[in-house]
Amino acid sequence: MPPLLYLILSAYLIPISQCHPNTCRSYCGNITIDYPFAVQYGCGHPGFRDLLYCINDVLMFHISSGSYRVLEIDYAYQALTLHEPHMSTCHNLVLGSRGNGFALEPWRAPYMNPAADNVFMLIACSPRSPLFQGFPGKHLPCRNVSGMGCQDYYSCPAWEMMGHKPLGSPSFFGSGPPECCALPYEAIRGINLTKLQCEGYTSAYSVAPLRVHGPGDWSYGIRVRYSVQGNDEFCGACEATGGSCGFASDGIRQLCMCGDFNSTSNCDSDSGSSFYHLLLPPFIMFMLSC
Numbered sequence: 001m002p003p004l005l006y007l008i009l010s011a012y013l014i015p016i017s018q019c020h021p022n023t024c025r026s027y028c029g030n031i032t033i034d035y036p037f038a039v040q041y042g043c044g045h046p047g048f049r050d051l052l053y054c055i056n057d058v059l060m061f062h063i064s065s066g067s068y069r070v071l072e073i074d075y076a077y078q079a080l081t082l083h084e085p086h087m088s089t090c091h092n093l094v095l096g097s098r099g100n101g102f103a104l105e106p107w108r109a110p111y112m113n114p115a116a117d118n119v120f121m122l123i124a125c126s127p128r129s130p131l132f133q134g135f136p137g138k139h140l141p142c143r144n145v146s147g148m149g150c151q152d153y154y155s156c157p158a159w160e161m162m163g164h165k166p167l168g169s170p171s172f173f174g175s176g177p178p179e180c181c182a183l184p185y186e187a188i189r190g191i192n193l194t195k196l197q198c199e200g201y202t203s204a205y206s207v208a209p210l211r212v213h214g215p216g217d218w219s220y221g222i223r224v225r226y227s228v229q230g231n232d233e234f235c236g237a238c239e240a241t242g243g244s245c246g247f248a249s250d251g252i253r254q255l256c257m258c259g260d261f262n263s264t265s266n267c268d269s270d271s272g273s274s275f276y277h278l279l280l281p282p283f284i285m286f287m288l289s290c
C-alpha cells in the first residue's frame, strides 16, 4: 500500500472502526429510550433497571405504587412526565382511592424524585389522616407549590360534581380539615392514598419559565426529575469508544457492551480490541467491527 494512502486511512478509519451500533438505544411509540433508561434488561444504568416497559407501543413506568404511562422523557432537563387514568384532572375527579399516588422503592430515591415544582393535591382525606395529625392546633402541611394549590383547583369544573361552590366558599367541612390539601413530594415523601386515607389525588406541574393562569391551563401529570448520581465518567468513556452502557447480572456493576465482548471499563481498554488495532491495517479493523 502506498505510504500516503496508509496514512490517510489510519487517520480516518481508526475512529470509524469503533462504530459498534448502540444496541441499547430504542424507541417505544414515538418516545426515544436512551441512557440511563432502557427497555432491554442489562442496558442502561442499574438505578433505572426494571423500570420501563414498552407494551403495544405504550411506554410504562413501573414502581411499587403502580404503573404509569410515560408521556415524555426530557433528556436535556433530566425529567420524565407520567400519567395514570385514576389521577383527577380539572375535568374529572376520581374518588374511591383507586389512584396509584406515587411511592418509590427507597433504593430508587437517589436516582429519581418528583420535581420540587410538581404539586400533589390530596382530595377528600379522612379527618383521621396522618396529614392532619394534631389539626387544628398544629399547622397543616398543606400549601401552594409553584403558584399551584387547592384554592385555584376548586374552580375546576370537576368540583361542580361535588357540589362545591367555586367562589367564596369555605374550603373546610365545618371545622374539619380541608377537602383538598396541596403539597410538594418532599413534604411527606410518598403519596400513598391508603396510608393517607384519601379518596383521590391529582398532580400538576408548570413548565418553567412559562407562567400559566388558572388550573385549566396547568399540566396534569407527575413530573419526575432523575439523576444518575455523580458525573458518570463510566458511561461517557464507554460511549466515546463506541460502546453501549449497561450493567452486569448482579444489577449493580456497570458494564460497557462492545458488540462481541463486554468490558468493565470501555471498548478500547481490554479484551482483544486494542491488540488487533496494533497488528491489523486500519481498513481491516474497519471491516471487522462494522
Ligand SMILES: *[C@@H]1O[C@H](CO)[C@@H](O)[C@H](O)[C@H]1NC(C)=O
Residues within 6 Å of the ligand: 030
Ligand atoms: C407522540 O405522539 C403523541 C400522540 O400519539 C403526541 O401527543 C405526542 O406529542 C408525541 N410526542 C412527541 C415527542 O412527538
Ligand SMILES: *[C@@H]1O[C@H](CO)[C@@H](O)[C@H](O)[C@H]1NC(C)=O
Residues within 6 Å of the ligand: 041, 042, 043, 246, 247, 248, 249, 255, 257, 259, 260, 261, 262
Ligand atoms: C454483555 O452483557 C449483557 C448484559 O449483562 C448480556 O446480555 C450480554 O450477553 C453480554 N455479552 C457478551 C458478549 O458477553
Ligand SMILES: *[C@@H]1O[C@H](CO)[C@@H](O)[C@H](O)[C@H]1NC(C)=O
Residues within 6 Å of the ligand: 064, 065, 103, 192, 193, 194, 195
Ligand atoms: C401504602 O400504605 C399501605 C398501608 O399503610 C401499605 O400496606 C402499602 O404497602 C403502601 N403502599 C406502598 C406502595 O408503599
Ligand SMILES: *[C@@H]1O[C@H](CO)[C@@H](O)[C@H](O)[C@H]1NC(C)=O
Residues within 6 Å of the ligand: 142, 143, 144, 147, 149, 151, 152
Ligand atoms: C395559594 O394561592 C391562592 C391563589 O393563588 C391564594 O388565594 C392562597 O392564599 C394561597 N395559599 C397559601 C397558603 O399561600
